[in-house]
Amino acid sequence: MTIIASLLRNAELPDSPTARLDVELLLAAALGKPRSFLHTWPERIVSTEAAQAFAGYLQRRRTGEPVAYILGQQGFWSxxxxxxxxxxxxxxxxxxxxxxxxxxxxxxxxxxxxxxxxxxxxxxxxxxxxxxxxxxxxxxxxxxxxxxxxxxxxxxxxxxxxxxxxxxxxxxxxxxxxxxxxxxxxxxxxxxxxxxxxxxxxxxxxxxxxxxxxxxxxxxxxxxxxxxxxxxxxxxxxxxxxxxxxxxxxxxxxxxxxxxxxxxxxxxxxxxxxxxx
The missing domain is CATH 3.40.50.150 (Vaccinia Virus protein VP39)
Known part of the structure; x- marks a missing residue:
């Protein structure tokens, strides 16, 4: 079993200037939760399906694909x-x-x-x-x-x-x-x-x-x-x-x-x- 804190701690995006933010956005999307959930419930167990989705997102980001394209969304203004x-x-x-x-x-x-x-x-x-x-x-x-x-x-x-x-x-x-x-x-x-x-x-x-x-x-x-x-x-x-x-x-x-x-x-x-x- 894997918990949120472990995934956040072990995820690596060496070529991204916003690595921490990228990891949090990708994990939150894999879980279907807001980023605040990650810090509120760091000991929450992550399902196999969500962990696999997160791993796939990370791999795409490591190739350089922008987070916005991976997730299909981006915030702007309001x-x-x-x-x-x-x-x-x-x-x-x-x-x-x-x-x-x-x-x-x-x-x-x-x-x-x-x-x-x-x-x-x-x-x-x-x-x-x-x-x-x-x-x-x-x-x-x-x-x-x-x-x-x-x-x-x-x-x-x-x-x-x-x-x-x-x-x-x-x-x-x-x-x-x-x-x-x-x-x-x-x-x-x-x-x-x-x-x-x-x-x-x-x-x-x-x-x-x-x-x-x-x-x-x-x-x-x-x-x-x-x-x-x-x-x-x-x-x-x-x-x-x-x-x-x-x-x-x-x-x-x-x-x-x-x-x-x-x-x-x-x-x-x-x-x-x-x-x-």
């Missing part, structure tokens, strides 16, 4: 999301987009928002949940991502959001929004990090954007003005060294009040600007 291998795993730094959007727009007004390249729907659905009076549109060019985001939307019962199949702005021609935001692909094609860590398992189409990583950012910035309402905002996540380039892009396309914010690692992470009246 919601839990289904995730799959055809979308990026939502990351904590992307929550800055949600936080900044909530700061930029008055909460009591029925604003219209557009999330470009929504993936799991993390950004759009977080905003729709926090601001039920807003109308949020989420788009993605990958049909499987659209279906995934729609499943998340339905599970969260967010009737003020819609998910559309669209290559950037193609499905919203003629529409204008008070705020457009995006976490687009922004990794250079030659970036060595693409062959390292969890990123190896994520879809390159959601990561890579040309030789310098700026192809999609250029397209979004150039096309956004005709889709923004008067005094509308464009809010973008980008690479840690791309802040100057994104600021130049926004300035070159008539944006004003341009600002950049840094993430917890003190890297320039999001940049935003406003179209003139």
């Amino acid at each position: 919601i839990d999301l289904e995730v799959a291998t055809h979308t990026l795993i939502p990351r904590p730094e992307t929550e800055m987009l949600v936080e900044t959007a909530l700061e930029l727009l008055p909460g009591a007004i029925a604003h219209r928002l557009l999330d470009l390249g929504t993936g799991t729907g993390a950004i759009a659905l977080s905003l729709a949940k926090d601001r039920p009076q807003w109308e949020v549109t989420a788009v993605d060019r990958v049909q499987e991502a659209v279906e995934l985001a729609e499943r998340n939307r339905r599970r969260l019962h967010l009737d003020n959001a819609q998910v559309l199949h669209s290559h950037w702005f193609s499905a919203v021609e003629g529409q204008r929004f008070d705020l457009i935001l995006s976490n687009p692909p922004y990794v250079a094609a030659s970036d060595p990090h693409l062959a390292e860590g969890d990123v190896r398992f994520e879809p390159s189409s959601a990561l890579v954007s040309g030789p310098d990583g700026l192809d999609d950012l250029r397209l979004i910035v150039s096309q956004a003005p005709v889709h923004l309402a008067s005094d509308g905002w464009l809010l973008l996540e980008h690479g840690h060294d791309q802040g100057p380039a994104v600021r130049d892009l926004l300035l070159g396309h008539g944006f004003e009040q341009i600002q950049t914010r840094r993430d917890l690692g003190d890297h320039e992470r999001i940049t935003f600007g406003r179209v003139s009246c």
Whole structure:
């Protein structure tokens, strides 16, 4: 017989920077319990079936497969999301987009928002949940991502959001929004990090954007003005060294009040600007 404390003590994930957290998440999932259960009942006997499931999870993690893909879910902002291998795993730094959007727009007004390249729907659905009076549109060019985001939307019962199949702005021609935001692909094609860590398992189409990583950012910035309402905002996540380039892009396309914010690692992470009246 094996107890929870023994499994936690003996599990090894030598190549994971978050080994302890990974082990706890995987064991909790194998048991069908929250992580708090592990520490509340460390002497609880683990069934053979749960122990085998945990062993399988550990083996997959040792190959580098992200925990979110193993478990099929990931928390983001105030919601839990289904995730799959055809979308990026939502990351904590992307929550800055949600936080900044909530700061930029008055909460009591029925604003219209557009999330470009929504993936799991993390950004759009977080905003729709926090601001039920807003109308949020989420788009993605990958049909499987659209279906995934729609499943998340339905599970969260967010009737003020819609998910559309669209290559950037193609499905919203003629529409204008008070705020457009995006976490687009922004990794250079030659970036060595693409062959390292969890990123190896994520879809390159959601990561890579040309030789310098700026192809999609250029397209979004150039096309956004005709889709923004008067005094509308464009809010973008980008690479840690791309802040100057994104600021130049926004300035070159008539944006004003341009600002950049840094993430917890003190890297320039999001940049935003406003179209003139």
